[in-house]
Amino acid sequence: MSMIIDSIRLQGLQDRRRKLTEEDKDVVKHKYETGLYSYNSLAKEYKVSKSLIAMTVNPERNRKVKERIKNHWKNYQ
DSSP: OOOOHHOOOOOOOOTHHHHHOOEEEEEHHHHHHHOOOOOHHHHHHTTTTTHHHHHHHHHHHHHHHHHHHHHHTTOOO
């Protein structure tokens, strides 16, 4: 059963589910690359989870994790 909210497409800042803007993501990446900030400190600063910071800093890792989960569940179907 599909919900109506699933079919609504929001652009950019209209989507309130997004916790970081594109500008925030760029700043987070830059801060982390300096070595002066940890995932934990950035998460506290931006009031988001450490996992969101990790996904922002390293999107390739996030893609691999999603693929691994997808393949894992295929084995059970």
